[in-house]
Structures are given as structure tokens and as C-alpha cells.
Amino acid sequence: MTTLRDLRPGERGRVTGYVSDQLPPRLFEMGLLPGTEVELIRLAPLGDPIDLKVRGFHLSIRKHEAELILVERL
Amino acid sequence: MSGSCHEPAVAVEAPRAPTITRRIALAGNPNVGKTTLFNLLTGLRQKVANYPGVTVERKSGRLVGHERIEVVDLPGTYSLNPRSIDERVAYEVLVGRMRGEPAPDVVVCVVDATNLERNLYLVSQIMDLGLPVVVALNMMDALAENGLELDVEGLARRLGVPVVPMVARKGQGVDRLKEILLRGVPPPPAERRWMLMxxxxxxxxxxxxxxxxxxxxxxxxxxxxxxxxxxxxxxxxxxxxxxxxxxxxxxxxxxxxxxxxxVPYRQAEMIGRYGWLSPLVAEVLRKRPDAQERTLSDRIDAVLTHRVAGPLIFFALLLLIFQAIFSWAVPFMDAIEAAVAWTGEQVRAVMPDGFLEDLIVDGAITGVGNVLVFLPQILLLFFFLGLMEDTGYMARVAFIMDRLMRRLGLSGASVVPLLSGYACAVPAIMAARTLDNERDRIITIMVTPLMSCSARLPVYTLFIAAFIPKIPVLGPFDTQGLAMFSLYLLGTGMAFVAAWVLKTFVFKGESAYFVMELPPYRAPQFKQIVYRMIDRAKAFVTRAGKIIFSLSIVIWFLASFPRAELDPELTTARQELETWYAHARDSLETVGAPVAAFEELEATYEERLAPIADAEAARQISQSFIGRLGHALAPMMRPLGFDWKITAGIISSFPAREVIVGTMATIYGVARASDDEIILREVLRADPAYSPLVAVSLLVFYVFALQCMSTLAIARRELGTWKWPAVMWLYMFALAYLFSLFIYQGGRLLGLG
Structure with a gap:
């Protein structure tokens, strides 16, 4: 089971689902939905949060949320 | 026109804005150039008020050339599913439920063309409200730079609403937008174009x-x-x-x-809307073969958020900002000081000697002047903060700092209010509204006043200049600058500790989620930053005008009454001096001495009178209301190294901390001699009651103590209860007292002071 947290910088993945139903709605409004392609750009200097490229823009979320999002590596 | 222009023959009626017949609302995601477009549409005659019941600013103006059409700039929002107070306002206005604010007749939805999918999400929601919508497709230049081409016609056709391509920062497309708005916009097609499961x-x-x-x-x-x-x-x-x-x-x-x-009904709306928008955007957007995978913004990010370089650059930037504020502002501050002193002299020259003259010059003009002096530093600080926000760097600061901030019970997004706290806690506390988690917001507000605000500067500047020798250290930095920096560091560090304590013992549990856009870097628009600086300056001057002006008068009164009894010794000395002066004058007149001799006599007289006048002034302050209060409370403050004079200064500065500078000037009777700006410093240095140790103790007291009525008032308004502001005041006073006590007593044990 791969989650967004498992991606390394530069790796791409496609969202397949969620581990929890407690994820913030904002995440979905920003377009992080099943089927969406994401690229992990980098980690923040202290290792958290992470910088994702989703739908052409940069979105920053914490690892805590990232590990609730299931992806398949591309 | 007659020769006299003092009074116009006919009273000019203040121009009244004509009745509004149509309302245009500007909506859009944050960072899409909404405010730039707003400024273009309304010109500079804007009105900033508050929405009823909340502290969110309502910015409005009239469409240039069309006085009956009102344009309202709504707070930026990603969706109509509001979480923060700002977003809530945007939502309520658009659905027509904001008190005293009918739903707009037209909504201009400002969209970042380089980020279509997510921006159109909000557009599709607004379309569902049935309101006429125009899409202002901004940043078309950035789109081209990224190597992308957009079929604007196709986009408009597929959305079913008019689309106007623009480059708002260059004013391109604004005329076309106005033309469409004036022609009238039909409501969007009644049929929903997206599919809900x-x-x-x-x-x-x-x-x-x-x-x-x-x-x-x-x-x-x-x-x-x-x-x-x-x-x-x-x-x-x-x-x-x-x-x-x-x-x-x-x-x-x-x-x-x-x-x-x-059924995953909570995601159903997003899945449905993106399910429509994703393919739609794919159809109208084309990548040119020369399109680069990594934009310039991405390359800048590789440096500014780099694991090593990122934090270093941020820290260096902070240091630079502080050093700049303390050196670049100096000439302007000198100029303001000179202007204030000059004004005082002019008033003295015109007004008859006596009570009223003292009140106006020593009380009001000097008091306001002491605060206006900080305007240059505040403007510089707001300039830097505006620059960081405008370029998109502020979001990177949140990104870099989030991990650290979270350990302390804050969020990366708390960095913005905390940094603004260096300018003034009042806008900073208001900026905390962007935090959509209540717990993070309360903690941020509770610790923000520990960030050293600009009102602390007068105190820092005065005592550092008086007691810390200036020795160059490295490059542009010297010991005084470093002393200043360490005071800021102390306040900031304590803000972190306080946040950690609140998180650990008061608000238990995990911090909320963190979902933040890192907007593309953009060249700053100096015009916009300057507008905002002017706004801030106005607010600050009004504050200085209202609060400080009246407080200065009250304090002058408390320091001048009751009138001290005359000291027989001083009275005798004064009488003797005056007799001597009259006598010497007479004899000079008798011998018909030249003018120079008279001038020399005058100078000698003034010189001998000064110590007597100073002693009288000191006696007066000591016996005045404020002096008595200082004497009464001095036993409590003595363990911190403060005598009755400092105590009186501290008491006087409870409503606004910068007042202490004026009070000290009054106590030492140097207001009168304010043409010499360093005199207060000199006098303080000469007073045996002060030592560098006392100065450090006092500085630390001012780092921590919450001496600001405005902060308490805004915290009450933002938190809806007096409970938190009361806790805020108490814990900060306790910190101030304990730290000063520790420093003064510890210093004495070590044989300092």
C-alpha cells in the first residue's frame, strides 16, 4: 500500500483513494481527488511539510495528511 | 474670484456619492490579482469599512466614470465552502445573506490563467448561484511565458459565461471588461453543466x-x-x-x-466539478513545443526552499530587514524630530506664556512628535512585509517554518501574523483570521503581542542609545544593532515558549491540518505596496493623533498638578539671580555698553537659571499626581532596579508603551529643550539612578509587558471574550516582572551595576 508520503522527491503518482474519511474538505477542493496525478517536488527543510505539484500548481500539505492519501506510482 | 481666498463666498457642499444602482462584486482565489484589478476599476477613491458584526474589511469604490455603480472587493477564497472568517464573508455576500448588503448584480470572478482548473472550481460554484458572472482571465502574460496557449473563445463557450483575457498589472483588458459590465451580463445558463453522482x-x-x-x-x-x-x-x-x-x-x-x-457524498461535489473542469481545460489549453517543464518560479523555489540555503536566506533576510529599519530610517526620523521641535517653537513664539502654552507645546506637540518619529520605521517594516507577501515569499516562509511552528503549537500560517507583530500587534492579530483552525488562531493571537512591535522601538532606541556603547562588529552590524536584535529575539523566543505552554497545557491535542498553496513567484508591484503603506501610515497617524494626543495631555496634566509647594531655597536662589541680573543690566545701561555686552549678560543669566529651573521642574514632577503614584508603587518595582521616576514612566505607559519616552522627558524637564535631540539620553546617562544594568532590566520589562490598550481591544473583538485578553495581560505582566527581577538581582549578585 503506497501513500503520498512514500513518494520521493521527483516521483509521480496517481491518487487512488484515502485511508481515512477524516481528511479536510479543502484538500479535495484543491483537486487532490481519485485519479489526479501528483508529483512530489520536495520536502521542507525540516522534512515536513511537503511540496506537491497538482493540476499545475504547488500545494503544500503535511506528512500527517500525506500518509492518508493512497497513490500508485507512475 | 475675489482677492481674499480665506472664505469662499458660497459654502461648498461636500460631494455626496450618488445612489448606487448596481453592484459589482470581485471574487476569486487568493493571489490572482484581484486587488490590482479593483484598483484599476475604482481608481483611488476607495472606501474601507467593516462588515457589520465582524472585523473583516469591506473595500468598496465606484466604477471609474460611473458613480452609480459600486465595486466591492471580496476577500479571497478558494471555494464557497467557507472555513475562515474572511471566506465566510465572501460566501455570505455572494449568497445574499450578509446583513445590509444585497447580493451583487454581477460577479467578476478573477482567475489566474496559469492555474485554470483550481480557479474555475470557484467560478463553477458562483455560476450555480445563478448570479451573472464574468470571468476576468488574469495573468495571460505569465501563461504565455510558461509556453501555454489558451483558446479563450472556446473557454467562454464551454463555460457559458463571458471571459475577458487580461494582464491586470499592465492594465490590459480592463476596458474590454468595463465594456462588458456596462453592456449588462446575462445570468449563466440555467442548466448545470457538471454532473453530481x-x-x-x-x-x-x-x-x-x-x-x-x-x-x-x-x-x-x-x-x-x-x-x-x-x-x-x-x-x-x-x-x-x-x-x-x-x-x-x-x-x-x-x-x-x-x-x-x-456513498462518498462529502467529495461528491469536488469530484463532479473537477470531472467537468479537467477535460474542459485540457481541451482549451495547448502546450507549445518550447514549453518548459520547470518554470522560472520552480527554479527560484529550488533555492529559496532549499534544505540548507532556504532557512539561511530567511534568517539573513530578517537580519537585513532589522538593520535596514534601524539605519535607513534615521535621516527621516531626524527630519521629523526637527519639524516637531520647530512647530513647538513656532507655537511658543505666537502664544502667550503660561498654562495653555505649556499644555499645547509640552503636552500635545511633544507627545505626538515622540510617536510620529517612528513613522519611517513603521513604513519601512510594512514595505518589507508587503514585499514578502506580494512576491509570494511569505508562503515559503510558512512552508519552511511549519515543522518548527507546529512543535510549538502554531502552524506555518501563523508566521504571517507573528511577523506582522513586529510592526504592530493590532493588524497582526487581525491577520490571524486567515487561520481556519480556531485553536491555532487563539494561540497565535495570544502570543503575537510578545513580538516586539514598533511602539517598543522608542523605548529600545532611547535606552540602548543611552547605555550601550556603539562598537562596530562586522560589516554593517554594530553592538547597538545587535542589542536591538537580541531584544527582538528575546520577545520572539518567548512567544514560542508561550505557544508551547498553551499547546501543551491549555489546548491539548493535535494541531489542525495544513493545506496551503505555494503561489508562483511574481515581481512585486511597488505601486500596490505603496498604497498599502499609505493605508498603514494613515492608521498609525490617526492613532497617534487620537490616543497619544489625548494621553499626552492627560499625562502632562498628571505631571503638572497639583502644583508643588515652592522650595524656599530655590525661591531664594531664583530671586537672588534675578536681582543680580537686573542690577547688572542697569549698570551696563548706565555706562552705555555695546549690544555684545548685553548678549553676554543674557547668556550668563540663562546658564545660571537652567539648574534652578530644572530643580524646580523635578520638584514639581515629584510632587505631582504621577510622581506620587510613582513614589507609592516604587517599593514594588525597586527589586527590579526601578526608582520612582521609572515607575511613574511605566504607569503612564500602560495605555500605550511609547508614552514612557514623553513621560521621561517631562520628568527630566527636557521637553522644553527638545531642540537638542540627544539631551534626554545625556540626562538619563548622568542620573546616578541608572546603570546599564537598570537599563537592561527596563528593556526586558518592555519586551514582555503588554502595555497597549489597542491590542487588548482588538483581541477582545477578535476572540469575542474578555477572558483571553485578561489572561494575555496577566501572563505578559508576570513575565515582565519576573524576568526583570531575575536580571536585576542576578546582575547585582554578579557585581554588575
Whole structure:
């Protein structure tokens, strides 16, 4: 089971689902939905949060949320 | 026109704005150039007020050349599913539920062309409200730079609303937009173009019907959207509990039903809207073959958020900002000081000697002048903060700092209010509104006043200049600058500790989620930054004008009354001096001495009078109300190294900390001699009651103590209770007292001071 947290910088993945139903709605409004392609750009200097490229823009979320999002590596 | 222009023959009536016949609202995501467009549409005659009941600013103006059309700039929002107070306002205005604010006639939805999918999400929501919508497709230049081409016609056709391509920062496309607005915009097509999953759609249709029966005032076209919002959002559902209880119950029932059937109804709206928008954008957007995978913004990010370089650059930037504020501002500050002193002299020259003259010159002019002096530093600080925000760097600061901030119970987004706290806690506390988690917001507000604000500067500057020798250290840095920096560091460090304590012992549990856009870097627009600086300057000067002016007068009064009894020794000395002077003058006149001799005599007289006048002034202050209060409370402050004079200064500065500078000047009777700006410093240095140790103790006291009425008032307004502001004041006073006590007593044990 791969989650967004498992991606390394530069790796791409496609969202397949969620581990929890407690994820913030904002995440979905920003377009992080099943089927969406994401690229992990980098980690923040202290290792958290992470910088994702989703739908052409940069979105920053914490690892805590990232590990609730299931992806398949591309 | 007659020769005299003092009074116009006919009283000119203040121009009254004509009645509004149409309202245009500007909506859009944050960082899409909404405010730039707003400034273009309205010119500079803008009105900033508050929405009723909340502290969110309502910025409005009239369409240039069309006085009857009002343009309102709504707070930036990603969706109509609001979480922060700002977003809530945007939502309520658009659905027509903001008190005293009818729903707009047209919505201009500003969209970042380089980020279409996410921006159109909000557009599709607004379209569902049935309001006429125009899409202002901004940043077309950036789109081209990224190597992308957009079929604007195709986009408009597919959306079913007019689309105007623009480059707002260059003013391109504004005329076309105005033309469309003036011609009139039809409502969007009635048919929804996106597909809600059928299991949810049928439930929502049913709810919409019920809503229509129970709340017929909700426009028919809006009902589906309202029903969907109530189904998926808790805060939006709550608003119906009173207004439409059966609809409310139906929503709860529907949720239970959908949950039992395991339908992902909370994501249904997003899946539906993006399901329409993603392919739509793919159809109209084309990548040119020369399109680069990594934009310039991405390359800048590789440096500014680099694991090593990122934090270093941020820290260096902070240091640079502080050093700049303390050196670049100096000439301007000198100029203001000179202007204030000059004004005082002019007033003295015109007014008859006596009580009123002292009140105006020593009380009011000097008091306001002492505060106006800080305007250059505040402007510089706001300039830097504006620059960081405008370029998109502020979001990177949040990104870099989030991990650290979270350990302390804050969020990366708390960095913005905390940094603004260096300028002034009042706007900083207001900036905390962007935090959509209540816990993070309260903690941020509670610790923000520990950030050394600009009102502390006068105190820092005075005592550092008086007691810390200036020795160059490295490059542009010297010991005084470093002393200043360490005071800021102390306050900031304590803010972190306080946040950690609040997180650990008061608000237990995990911090909320963090979902933040890192907007593309953009060249700053100096014009916009300057507008904002002027806004801030106005607010600051008004504050200086109102609060400080009246406080200065009150303090001058407390320091001047009751009148001290005359000291027989001083009276005798004064009389003797005056007799001697009259006598010497007479004899000079008798011998017909030259003018130079008279001048020399005058100088000698003034020189001998000065110590007597100073002693009288000191005696006066000592016996005045404020002096008595200082004497009475001095025993409590003595362990911190403060004598009755400092105590009186501290008391006088409880409403606004910068007042202490004026009070000290009054106490030492140097206000009168304010043409010499360093005199207060000299006098303080000469007073044996002070040592560098006392100065450090006092500085630390001012780092921590919450001496600002405005901060308490704004915290009360933002938190809706007096409980937190009271706790805030108490804990900060306790910190101030304990740290000063520790420093002074510790220093004495070490044989300092």
C-alpha cells in the first residue's frame, strides 16, 4: 500500500483513494481527488511539510495528511 | 474670484456619492490579482469599512466614470465552502445573506490563467448561484511565458459565461471588461453543466425542494447549491437549524442514509466539478513545443526552499530587514524630530506664556512628535512585509517554518501574523483570521503581542542609545544593532515558549491540518505596496493623533498638578539671580555698553537659571499626581532596579508603551529643550539612578509587558471574550516582572551595576 508520503522527491503518482474519511474538505477542493496525478517536488527543510505539484500548481500539505492519501506510482 | 481666498463666498457642499444602482462584486482565489484589478476599476477613491458584526474589511469604490455603480472587493477564497472568517464573508455576500448588503448584480470572478482548473472550481460554484458572472482571465502574460496557449473563445463557450483575457498589472483588458459590465451580463445558463453522482444528486434535489417550501426567500436557482452545501458542510448546515428546521432535519437524515450506503457524498461535489473542469481545460489549453517543464518560479523555489540555503536566506533576510529599519530610517526620523521641535517653537513664539502654552507645546506637540518619529520605521517594516507577501515569499516562509511552528503549537500560517507583530500587534492579530483552525488562531493571537512591535522601538532606541556603547562588529552590524536584535529575539523566543505552554497545557491535542498553496513567484508591484503603506501610515497617524494626543495631555496634566509647594531655597536662589541680573543690566545701561555686552549678560543669566529651573521642574514632577503614584508603587518595582521616576514612566505607559519616552522627558524637564535631540539620553546617562544594568532590566520589562490598550481591544473583538485578553495581560505582566527581577538581582549578585 503506497501513500503520498512514500513518494520521493521527483516521483509521480496517481491518487487512488484515502485511508481515512477524516481528511479536510479543502484538500479535495484543491483537486487532490481519485485519479489526479501528483508529483512530489520536495520536502521542507525540516522534512515536513511537503511540496506537491497538482493540476499545475504547488500545494503544500503535511506528512500527517500525506500518509492518508493512497497513490500508485507512475 | 475675489482677492481674499480665506472664505469662499458660497459654502461648498461636500460631494455626496450618488445612489448606487448596481453592484459589482470581485471574487476569486487568493493571489490572482484581484486587488490590482479593483484598483484599476475604482481608481483611488476607495472606501474601507467593516462588515457589520465582524472585523473583516469591506473595500468598496465606484466604477471609474460611473458613480452609480459600486465595486466591492471580496476577500479571497478558494471555494464557497467557507472555513475562515474572511471566506465566510465572501460566501455570505455572494449568497445574499450578509446583513445590509444585497447580493451583487454581477460577479467578476478573477482567475489566474496559469492555474485554470483550481480557479474555475470557484467560478463553477458562483455560476450555480445563478448570479451573472464574468470571468476576468488574469495573468495571460505569465501563461504565455510558461509556453501555454489558451483558446479563450472556446473557454467562454464551454463555460457559458463571458471571459475577458487580461494582464491586470499592465492594465490590459480592463476596458474590454468595463465594456462588458456596462453592456449588462446575462445570468449563466440555467442548466448545470457538471454532473453530481446520481446517488447524491437525487438526495440533493429532494432537499432543494424542501428548502423551497420552508424558505421561499431563497432564490429558486440557488436552492440546489444551498442544499448541496448543507449536506456536505457542518458550519453551513448549522445556519439552517433555526431558519428551516425541517430542512435541517432532512439534511441530517440524508447524511445518515448516504453514510449507511457508503456513498462518498462529502467529495461528491469536488469530484463532479473537477470531472467537468479537467477535460474542459485540457481541451482549451495547448502546450507549445518550447514549453518548459520547470518554470522560472520552480527554479527560484529550488533555492529559496532549499534544505540548507532556504532557512539561511530567511534568517539573513530578517537580519537585513532589522538593520535596514534601524539605519535607513534615521535621516527621516531626524527630519521629523526637527519639524516637531520647530512647530513647538513656532507655537511658543505666537502664544502667550503660561498654562495653555505649556499644555499645547509640552503636552500635545511633544507627545505626538515622540510617536510620529517612528513613522519611517513603521513604513519601512510594512514595505518589507508587503514585499514578502506580494512576491509570494511569505508562503515559503510558512512552508519552511511549519515543522518548527507546529512543535510549538502554531502552524506555518501563523508566521504571517507573528511577523506582522513586529510592526504592530493590532493588524497582526487581525491577520490571524486567515487561520481556519480556531485553536491555532487563539494561540497565535495570544502570543503575537510578545513580538516586539514598533511602539517598543522608542523605548529600545532611547535606552540602548543611552547605555550601550556603539562598537562596530562586522560589516554593517554594530553592538547597538545587535542589542536591538537580541531584544527582538528575546520577545520572539518567548512567544514560542508561550505557544508551547498553551499547546501543551491549555489546548491539548493535535494541531489542525495544513493545506496551503505555494503561489508562483511574481515581481512585486511597488505601486500596490505603496498604497498599502499609505493605508498603514494613515492608521498609525490617526492613532497617534487620537490616543497619544489625548494621553499626552492627560499625562502632562498628571505631571503638572497639583502644583508643588515652592522650595524656599530655590525661591531664594531664583530671586537672588534675578536681582543680580537686573542690577547688572542697569549698570551696563548706565555706562552705555555695546549690544555684545548685553548678549553676554543674557547668556550668563540663562546658564545660571537652567539648574534652578530644572530643580524646580523635578520638584514639581515629584510632587505631582504621577510622581506620587510613582513614589507609592516604587517599593514594588525597586527589586527590579526601578526608582520612582521609572515607575511613574511605566504607569503612564500602560495605555500605550511609547508614552514612557514623553513621560521621561517631562520628568527630566527636557521637553522644553527638545531642540537638542540627544539631551534626554545625556540626562538619563548622568542620573546616578541608572546603570546599564537598570537599563537592561527596563528593556526586558518592555519586551514582555503588554502595555497597549489597542491590542487588548482588538483581541477582545477578535476572540469575542474578555477572558483571553485578561489572561494575555496577566501572563505578559508576570513575565515582565519576573524576568526583570531575575536580571536585576542576578546582575547585582554578579557585581554588575
Amino acid at each position: 446520481p446517488a447524491v444528486a437525487s438526495v440533493v434535489e429532494e432537499m432543494a425542494q424542501r428548502l423551497g417550501e420552508e424558505a421561499p426567500d431563497v432564490p429558486e436557482r440557488q436552492r440546489f447549491f444551498e442544499a448541496l452545501s448543507a449536506l456536505t458542510s457542518d458550519p453551513l448546515l448549522e445556519t439552517w437549524q433555526q431558519r428551516a428546521p425541517r430542512f435541517y432535519e432532512a439534511a441530517l437524515e440524508a447524511r445518515r442514509d448516504l453514510e449507511a450506503r457508503r
